[in-house]
Amino acid sequence: xxxxxxxxxxxxxxxxxxxARIATALLVLLVxxxxxxxxxxxxxxxxxxxxxxxxxxxxxxxxxxTHLLVCxxxxxxxxxxxxxxFVAWSFGRELESGTAGALFGLAVSRxxxxxxxxxxxxxxxxxxxxxTVAVTVAASAVVTAVSGEAFGPEAWAxxxxxxxxxxxxxxxxxxxxxxxxxxxxxxxxVGALVGVVSLTQIxxxxxxxxxxxxxxxxxxxxxxxxxxxxxxxxxxxxLAAAVAPVAVAAVVQAWRRLTNV
Numbered sequence: 001x002x003x004x005x006x007x008x009x010x011x012x013x014x015x016x017x018x019x020a021r022i023a024t025a026l027l028v029l030l031v032x033x034x035x036x037x038x039x040x041x042x043x044x045x046x047x048x049x050x051x052x053x054x055x056x057x058x059x060x061x062x063x064x065x066t067h068l069l070v071c072x073x074x075x076x077x078x079x080x081x082x083x084x085x086f087v088a089w090s091f092g093r094e095l096e097s098g099t100a101g102a103l104f105g106l107a108v109s110r111x112x113x114x115x116x117x118x119x120x121x122x123x124x125x126x127x128x129x130x131x132t133v134a135v136t137v138a139a140s141a142v143v144t145a146v147s148g149e150a151f152g153p154e155a156w157a158x159x160x161x162x163x164x165x166x167x168x169x170x171x172x173x174x175x176x177x178x179x180x181x182x183x184x185x186x187x188x189x190v191g192a193l194v195g196v197v198s199l200t201q202i203x204x205x206x207x208x209x210x211x212x213x214x215x216x217x218x219x220x221x222x223x224x225x226x227x228x229x230x231x232x233x234x235x236x237x238x239l240a241a242a243v244a245p246v247a248v249a250a251v252v253q254a255w256r257r258l259t260n261v
Contacts, residue, residue, distance in 0.1 A: 002108045002109070002112050003112050003115065003116060005108060006108050006112050006113050006115070006116035007116045007119065007120060009116070010090075010113075010116045010117050010119075010120040011120055013090070013120075014090075014120055014121075014124055017086070017089065017090075019085060019086055019089040020086055020124060023082040023085060023086060023128070024082075024124075024128050026078075026082070027075075027078055027079070027082055027128045027129075027131075027132050028128065028131050028132050028135055029135075031071060031074050031075060031078055031132045031136065032071070032132065032135045032136040032138075032139045033139075034070070034074055035067050035068070035070040035071040035074060035136050035139075035140075036067055036136070036139050036140060036143055038055060038058055038070050039058045039063065039066050039067055039070060040143075041055060042055035042056070042057075042058035042059040043058070043059055057222075057225070058070060062149070062152065062154055062155065063140075063143065063144050063147060063149050064140045064141070064143075064144045064149065064150075064151045064152070064154075064155035064158070065152075065154045065155045065157075065158050067136060067139075067140040067143070067155075067158075068133075068136065068137070068140065068155055068158025068159050068161070068162050069158055069161075069221070069222055071132070071133060071136045071158070071159075071162045072158065072161045072162040072164075072165040072166075072221035072222070073165070073218060073221045073222055073223045075129060075132060075133070075162055075165055075166035075169060075221075076165040076166065076168065076169045076217040076218040076220075076221050076223070077169065077197075077218060078166075078169070079125055079128070079129050079165075079166040079167075079169035079170045079173070080169040080170070080172050080173050080193075080197075080214070081193070081197075082125060082128065082173075083121065083122075083125040083169070083170050083172075083173025083174070083176075084173045084176045084189070084190070084193040085190065085193070086121055086124070086125065086173070087117075087118075087121050087173055087174065087176050087177040087180060087189070088176060088179075088180050088186045088189035088190050088193070089186060090117050090120075090121055090177070090180075091114075091117060091177045091180035091181055091189075091251075092180035092183070092184065092185055092186035092188075092189050093186060095180065095181065095184040095185075096184055096185055096186055109256070110255040110256060110258055111252045111253070111255050111256040113255065114177075114181075114251050114252045114254070114255035114256075115248065115252050117177065117251075118174055118177060118247075118248045118251055118252075121173070121174070121177070122170060122171065122174065122244065125170040125173065126166075126167055126170050129162075129163060129166030129167055129169075129170060130163060130166075132166065133159055133162045133163050133166065136159075136162070137151075137155075137159050140155065161220075161221065162221075164217075164237075165217045165218070165220065165221040168216075168217040168237065168240050168241060169217055170244075171240070171241060171243055171244030171247075172213060172214055172217070172240065172243055172244070174243070174244050174247035174248060174251070175243060175247040175250075176189050176192060176193055177247065177251045178247060178250045178251045178254055179192045181251060181254045181255060181258075182254065196214055197214075199214075200212065200214045200215045200218075203215055204219070204224060204228075209224065209228065210228075210231050210232045210233075210236045211236060211239065213239055213240040213242075213243050214240075216232050216236040216237060216239065216240045217237070217240055219231070219232050220232040220236070220237060
């Protein structure tokens with residue numbers, strides 16, 4: 001009952017959150033637009049030089065499948081970014097402003113509040129991922145119909161991969177709830193998010209990306225090329241998936257130990 005009440009309160013905060021509204025709009029609108037637009041640009045005669053080289057992987061192949069390939073690659077990072085910004089707000093705001101001290105007078109334990117925050121954040125970003133993929137599928141279906149091509153089984157497999165990559169990225173945002181708790185700072189949490197993204201690029205360059213949870217989903221989605229994607233298997237994805245429950249446990253424990261702020 002206490003968890004249900006905490007979930008209701010956190011869901012209300014989510015609905016009123018400007019951060020969540022902006023992140024939802026950016027994911028649902030920009031990711032499908034970027035997925036279709038990048039493929040269109042890659043297959044137009046305009047790209048030359050560096051742009052053509054970066055988009056070369058999207059210049060050939062089944063049109064709808066390529067749209068969903070780009071969607072998976074973008075979502076693996078965008079879901080992490082959106083989720084990271086939201087948990088920075090959700091956890092950091094109350095601790096940074098000092099209003100978290102009011103939680104000491106509630107019948108609901110602080111650990112239960114933290115668990116509710118994590119579950120609401122994860123449910124929101126996963127819902128955004130599913131909606132984003134659905135919009136991308138709809139946009140791709142329209143474009144392929146106009147082009148006279150079919151939206152076949154490979155495209156549906158790409159949609160499934162997009163959801164998986166986005167969900168994995170969503171779970172990877174939860175450790176930043178612990179960062180927000182430890183630093184009691186929204187800005188510090190965002191800084192940690194940027195730092196991890198930068199570290200991920202370094203790890204990939206050094207060849208350790210498949211075993212690094214923050215790199216594996218993107219590599220599996222094909223962001224590093226076909227060879228890098230083939231090197232990522234089920235154990236690597238399970239390791240990335242394990243980050244979320246471990247993070248939730250750490251955050252709940254950290255909130256149980258909160259002192260009056």
